[in-house]
Amino acid sequence: MKPIKLSIEGVFSYRTRQEIDFTKLSSEGIFGIFGNTGSGKSSIVEAIIFALYGKIERVSGKQIDLINLQSNKAVIDFEFEVSGKAYRVVVNLTRTSSGHSTKKLFYQKQEGQYRAMEEKISGEQLTGLSYDNFCRVVIIPQGKFQDFLTLTSGERTKMLKEIFPSLKKYDLSNTLRAMREETEGMQKEKMGQLNSYSEYTIEALNERKEQYAVVEQQYKDLEILIKNLKEDLDSRKTLFDAFKKQEELSQNFNRLKLNEENISALKDRLDQYRKTNRVFGSLLTKYDDLLLRKKRTSDLLSELSLQVADLEKKKQSLEEELAALQKENEQTPLQQQEADNLKTLADLRELESTMAILDTKMKDEQKRLENGKACVAAEENKKQNKEKEIADKESRLLNAEEFRSVRDWFAKNQRLNEDLARLRKENQDLCKKKNDCLAPFGDISPDNPEAELQQRLQDIEEQISKAENLLSDYNVKQALCQYSKALSSNEPCPLCGSLSHPHPAELADVDEHLKQIKSTIRDLKARKETLEKAVSSLDFYSKQIQSKQEQINSLQQDIETHKRQFVWANYLGKSSLEITQMENEDIRLQNELKELRSALAAIDRNIRKYSEALKQIENSVEQSRNALTKHQGRKEELGKNLSEEFVLQYAQVDVNQLNEQRQKLLAVLEKRNAVLAERNAVLSKQNAVLFQREGERNSCKQNLETIIGETDKCESEIERQIACGGFQSLESVRQILSSSFDEDDAQTQIDNFNRQMIEFSSQLAALSEQTSGKDRPAEENIKSDEQTLSQKEKEFKSCIANKGGIEKEINLFETKLSQKTELEKEMKKAEARLDALNKLSQMFKGDKFIQFISTVYLEQLCAKANERLQIITNNKFAIRYWEENFEVIDNLNSGKTRSLKTLSGGQIFQASLCMALALVDTIRLNSDTREDFFFLDEGFGTQDNESIELIFKSLVSLRQENKIVGLISHSEILKEKISYNIAVRLDQNEGSLIENNY
Structure with a gap:
């Protein structure tokens, strides 16, 4: 929470x-x-x-x-x-x-x-969380938890059961009974399973392994025989195939030689075609290309000549049109001057209008400036009045530093007296508790009750010792009685071995005496435990009373010292109530001063606001004046550029009409200039095109002359090659080259023929070498051997199947035997588990195990508490749980142990605090609550400054554990x-x- x-x-x-x-x-x-x-x-x-x-x-x-x-x-x-x-x-x-x-x-x-x-x-x-656990978790009950350290073992176990309900789960008698029944059932189930594995034995497994060895040998013999048969058969089949292939190749070779003449004629024709193509192929291609280029160039020259004539006519027409436009353009300067005068006159009219507006604005701003100055003067007057009032109230304020010291003195004085009263009340309560411890022993002297209780305790211990000795004697007597009753004639005595028993022991009322002695011992031990508890409590309260009295004496000295520290003459004789009234009056004056200063700040803000507004108005007036001066100079400058006649001419024309008339005049000028520029651009473009076409025509003419020369040279070369090569004419050459003869196909046929001749010759030679000196195998013998091989392969497959079946049986037997072994192991485990459960049932009778778990809980609590206690005490001491009691480990004395009662009051508090925090952590874990938030309700009034500093550091360190601590106290040091x-x-x-x- x-x-x-x-x-x-x-x-x-x-x-x-x-x-x-x-x-x-x-x-x-x-x-x-x-x-x-x-x-x-x-x-x-x-x-x-x-x-x-x-x-x-x-x-x-x-x-x-x-x-x-x-x-x-x-x-x-x-x-x-x-x-x-x-x-x-x-x-x-x-x-x-x-x-x-x-x-x-x-x-x-x-x-x-x-x-x-x-x-x-x-x-x-x-x-x-329950109500009790919530109070233990959210509010750490340090005072109550301190009692936990002095409880007896039984009381502590009972308290832990209430704090940790999970301890109840360690009553395991019913659980053990159920586990024992479950184990017995499992044992019977495993025995039934084992009975189903009776046929799976080592002997049966070995028998199948012997069968497997015989089949394995058959498998190997057949494998070797089949391999040899295959090798012999493959050798004879290869020789048979060689004889057969030799016959087929001889027939194919003879057929190929019959086509030898046709291939020779095809080769002659291919040679003629290649010779003609080599001489005239590229030459005729060049000649045909020159003829085509000559025709195209001649056509292009005629077309370019017509375009040049047309462009010259268009150029002459454009030059005549431009001459007329340039004559009209001579009037443009006069018209441009008139347009500029119209613009100047329009600007002059607009400037006069702007100046009139600025003059009116400047007069209005001067009036606003006068009003603003009056407001500033009024606010300055208010400010002076507020400052006087503030000075008056400040003079009536108390000296803050001196009054704070006085107030702190009175607060500390009240706190010291309250602490003294509280300590006296706590001391009275401790004295009452101490007397309550002695109440059951009303006849004890109040002068030295501790010594008298110790004497009584010693007397009781002697009585217990005597009673226990007497109990031992009667136990022996009881055993003798049992032996005596069990004696019979002709049977040896278990003590002396004699067969005759003339005087057997007869002891009456032994059992009754035993009961009385045991009852006496129980009563004495109960009285001893009561006395031990009383002695412990008496010692504890005595030390607490002594510690409280020391604190009271120390606090009384502090009060006297504090009274002597009052040094303020102005407040001498004042009571706490008067000091409070003076403080309230001072607070009232401070509040009034706060309001006055707030009002003064508001006045200052108004003055700044008005001053800033005045500055802006002054700037605006100055800007308007500067603008008027500037516009007046511009007006005079514009008037110089216009004649009086021009101004009078347009006196009745407003600014919009002037601008409209000027725009019309500029539009006429702009149109004229645009047309003139456009015609010049067209003429320039025509001249460029004409120049380009004339150049193209001249270039084309030169190119045609070159092509005619190259064509003549090519014709002479063709005639020379015809004469030298023995050809009849150009037409016969073209006829040879233009026939549908496929040069690549002819070459392929020739190459294929030559390749086949070589391959057949080579293969026939190899086969002749392979069959030389050997007889051709009979085909019937080969088929007979193949049948024999097939029969052996069937026997081999049957052998493999038989081998696999036996192998599966062996694997099954091995698996079942493994399972059987595991079941036998589980049976042994069940027997051991059943034996252990029977022993545990004896261990868990009563609260023996719960007491053991309680001891573990307390040891864990001590370990957790010591983690913080070492920080708070600078590792001076630690706590341990030993033999059902808490002890102190004195780290300053070589780790020796001593009684918890030897700790001072402050040390008891530190130990209790750490045990309480450890208990809180444990309860949170057992209650599934995750919020680490708690209150610590403790005054710390009895702790010195060093202890408080250590406790505070310990509490601050809890933030590293994501814990949030709320501290309830009246300690000014902690505050x-x-x-x-x-x-x-x-x-x-x-x-x-x-x-x-x-």
């Missing part, structure tokens, strides 16, 4: 509504709730407990006692978080004529809003160290008030 927000009203000393925001308060991991004794600090935690569980120890079942005596109702509104979910509980207690009424409702936060839960829900269901805290103050009129310091 982690608190989020608490609101209380009318609860105990809280008359008015008070709120605590735990989210902000606990943001640093540690926070404090501070206040004087009786101010209402612990009531905050009690309100939380009551809201969740509906009860607290203080009201003892009378819920009406929770309502403030001056209130008619009490309201607790508590928001908290459990396992990441937010909840809220609201409790309303109202006084009625018959007593009181209670209304309580839980809410859960869903979609950002709290929604009411079912009425039967409880705080224990939400937190997962100064914990920055996030709330102060609880008891006001006579308003009750307990909370002041947030975070």
Whole structure:
């Protein structure tokens, strides 16, 4: 459980509504709730407990006692978080004529809003903690847990059972009985399974392995025989195939030689074609290409000549049109001058209008400037009055540093007196507890009760020793009686071996005496335990009383020293009430000064605001004046460029008409210039095209002349080659080259013929060598051998199948035997388990094992407590649980152990704190609660500064464990160290008030 927000009203000393925001308060991991004794600090935690569980120890079942005596109702509104979910509980207690009424409702936060839960829900269901465990987890009961260290073993075991319900699970007698029955059933089941494996034996497995060895030998013999048959058959088949292939190749070779003449004629024709193509192929191609180029170039020349003539006519027409346009353009300068004058006149008219507007604006701003200066003067007057009033009140304030020292002196004086009263009350309570320890022993002298109790304890121990000796004697007598009763004639005595028994022992009332002695021993041990407990408690309370008295004496000295430290003459004779009244008056003056300074700051802001506005107005006036001056100069400059006649001519024409007339004139000029530029561009383009076409025509003419020359040279070369090569004419050459003769196909036929001739000759030679000197095998013998081989292969496959079947049986037997072995092992385990369970049943009788587990719990608690105790005490001592008691390990004395009673009061507190934190951690683990948040309700008034410093460091270190600690105390030292805290103050009129310091 982690608190989020608490609101209380009318609860105990809280008359008015008070709120605590735990989210902000606990943001640093540690926070404090501070206040004087009786101010209402612990009531905050009690309100939380009551809201969740509906009860607290203080009201003892009378819920009406929770309502403030001056209130008619009490309201607790508590928001908290459990396992990441937010909840809220609201409790309303109202006084009625018959007593009181209670209304309580839980809410859960869903979609950002709290929604009411079912009425039967409880705080224990939400937190997962019972009321007692919640008080142990959320509020560490240091004072109560200290008693835990001095309990007897039985009382401690009983307490641990209540704190840790899981200890009850160690009553395992029923569980062991069920486990024993389960083991016996399993043993019977395994025995039945073993019976089903009776046929699977080692002998049967060996028999099958022998069968497998015989079949394995058959398998190997057949494998060798089949291999030899295959090799011989393959050799004879290869020779037979060679003779057969030799006959086929001889026939093919003879057929190929019959085509030899046709191939020779084809070769002659191929040679003629290649010779003609080599001489005339490229020459005729070049000649045909030249003829084609000559025709195309001649056609292109004719077309270019026609284009040049057409372009020259167009050029002449454009030159005549441009001459006419240039004549019209001679009037352009006069028209441009008129357009510029119209623009100047329009600008002059617009400038005069702007100047008139600026003049009006400047006059308005001058009036605003005068009004602003009057406002500033009024605010300055207010400021002087406020400053005088502030100076008057400041002179009446107290000296803050001196008054703070005086107030702290009175606060400390009150705190010291309250601590003295508390210590005296605690000392009286300890004396009463000490006397209560002696109450059962009313006849003990009060002068030295410890010595008298020790003497009584020694007497009882002697009585127990005598009784135990007597018990041993009677046990022997009882055994003798049993032997005597068991004696019979002619049977040897178990003690002396004699066969005659003339005087057997007769001891009467032995059993009755044994019962009386055992009862006496039990009574004596009970009295001894009571005395030991009384001696321990008496020693403990004596040391506590001595420690308290030392604290009281020390505190009285502190009070006297504190009185001598009062050195402020101005406050001599003043009471705490007068000091408070003076402080209230000073606070009132400071509040009034705060308001006056706030008002003075507002006046200063107004003055700055008005001053800034005045500055802006002055800047605006200056800008307007500068603009008028600038416009006047521009106006005079524009007037110089216009003649009086021109101005009079357009006196009645407004600015828009002037601009319109100017735009029309500029449009005429622009159109004329555009046409002239366009015609010039067209003429330039025509000249470029004409120049390009003339160049192309000249180039084409030169190219045609070159082609005609090359054509003539080619014709001469062709005629020379015809004459030299013995060809009849150009037409006969073209006829040879243009025939449908396929040169590649002819060459392929020739190559294929030559290749086949070579291959056949080579293969025939190889086959002749392979068959030379050998007889041709008979085909019938080969077929007979193939049948024999097939028969042996069938026998081989049958052998493989038989081998596989036996191998499967062997694997099955081995698997079953392995399973059988495992079952036999499990049977032995079951027998051992059953034997162990019988022994455990004897061990778990009574509380023996629970006491053992309790010892483990206590040892773990000590280990966890020592982790923090070593930090708090600088590793001075540690705690251990040994032989059913707690002991101190003195690290400053070579780790020697001593009694827990030897610790001082402060050391007992440190040990109790660490044991309490360890208990909290353990309870959280056993209750499935994950929020590490708790309150530590302890004053620390009896601790010195060094101890408080160590305790504080230990609590701060808990932040590294993601724990949030809420400290409830009246220690000023801790208040100064914990920055996030709330102060609880008891006001006579308003009750307990909370002041947030975070």
